[in-house]
Amino acid sequence: MKRMAEIISGKVVSAAKREEIKKRVATLKAKGKDVGLAVIIVGNNSASRVYVNNKKKACEEVGIKSFEYALPEETTQDELLALIEKLNKSGAVNGILCQLPLPSHIDEQAIINAIDPAKDVDAFHPFNVGHIMIGDYTFLPCTPAGIMEMLKYYNIDVKGKKCVVIGRSNIVGKPMSMLLLKENGTVEICHSRTEKLKEETLSADILVAAVGKAYFVTADMVKDGAVVIDVGMNRNEEGKLCGDVCFDEVEKKASYITPVPGGVGPMTITMLLENTVRAVE
Ligand code: NAP
Numbered sequence: 001m002k003r004m005a006e007i008i009s010g011k012v013v014s015a016a017k018r019e020e021i022k023k024r025v026a027t028l029k030a031k032g033k034d035v036g037l038a039v040i041i042v043g044n045n046s047a048s049r050v051y052v053n054n055k056k057k058a059c060e061e062v063g064i065k066s067f068e069y070a071l072p073e074e075t076t077q078d079e080l081l082a083l084i085e086k087l088n089k090s091g092a093v094n095g096i097l098c099q100l101p102l103p104s105h106i107d108e109q110a111i112i113n114a115i116d117p118a119k120d121v122d123a124f125h126p127f128n129v130g131h132i133m134i135g136d137y138t139f140l141p142c143t144p145a146g147i148m149e150m151l152k153y154y155n156i157d158v159k160g161k162k163c164v165v166i167g168r169s170n171i172v173g174k175p176m177s178m179l180l181l182k183e184n185g186t187v188e189i190c191h192s193r194t195e196k197l198k199e200e201t202l203s204a205d206i207l208v209a210a211v212g213k214a215y216f217v218t219a220d221m222v223k224d225g226a227v228v229i230d231v232g233m234n235r236n237e238e239g240k241l242c243g244d245v246c247f248d249e250v251e252k253k254a255s256y257i258t259p260v261p262g263g264v265g266p267m268t269i270t271m272l273l274e275n276t277v278r279a280v281e
Pocket of ligand 1: 143166167168169170171172173190191192193194197210211212213231232233234264265266268
């Protein structure tokens with residue numbers, strides 16, 4: 001029978017990390033410092049609603065106060081900017097998260113730019129993005145940071161490894177590449193214009209798929225023994241949550257693999273908690 005990859009469980013790594021965060025929140029509380037996260041959601045995007053609820057629940061579990069601002073779809077950019085200004089000044093709010101995507105009449109970058117970089121727990125503000133480039137971090141973007149935590153937990157050494165990241169978004173692909181580079185990986189970024197993608201992915205010791213297309217990465221694109229990280233959160237034809245990787249066939253070839261659900265997803269929320277505590281510490 002063909003060897004199966006070891007599963008990198010985001011649930012296991014999250015549970016360990018959340019225990020540690022819980023203790024840090026308790027220590028701060030004992031010193032009279034509460035930790036608070038403001039979560040803003042605009043409109044009725046059902047996926048966003050699920051994410052926001054999960055984030056609030058995770059905050060409660062570790063003792064972080066969450067303040068929710070659920071605004072109607074027709075909220076203007078100026079109204080949203082005024083709320084962010086108020087939260088920037090609030091002593092009870094240590095972290096501000098504005099759930100993306102925003103309705104199309106609001107300029108997302110203008111909103112990101114308005115968040116105080118010291119409260120920017122998503123690490124999307126250009127100030128924090130710049131720090132990621134330099135390799136001197138305060139906040140790390142949650143999804144790539146969660147992936148690095150998982151690699152560390154499973155003792156997967158990045159140093160000198162060929163790392164191929166499929167996807168170059170500002171929230172996943174680009175910062176992921178920077179974090180792998182910081183750990184001395186040899187990093188390549190692929191995207192929709194990459195020629196001969198399969199040739200590139202086949203060279204990867206560590207392959208990160210952040211494409212947003214169900215079952216995009218098939219076994220013939222994966223090197224024997226590779227570590228495969230699946231960032232994708234897609235719905236398949238039956239409406240079931242699935243990743244970018246054909247898990248069933250790739251797990252027979254990989255040495256380690258993250259499942260969807262239960263892989264990168266839980267870690268993303270955990271790193272949001274980490275950033276919120278860090279904002280106070
Ligand atoms: P995105 O902004 O849509 O970026 C997708 C990237 O994939 C782009 O860079 C695009 O290239 C590339 N791409 C598209 N088709 C391709 C192809 N045929 N060959 C090679 N590259 C291709 O998406 P994202 O925000 O990075 O998210 C990616 C996925 O991760 C989504 O499923 C999202 O839901 C999921 N996600 C999960 C978490 C989590 O916590 N698990 C967090 C964030 C995102 P171009 O730049 O050339 O268009």
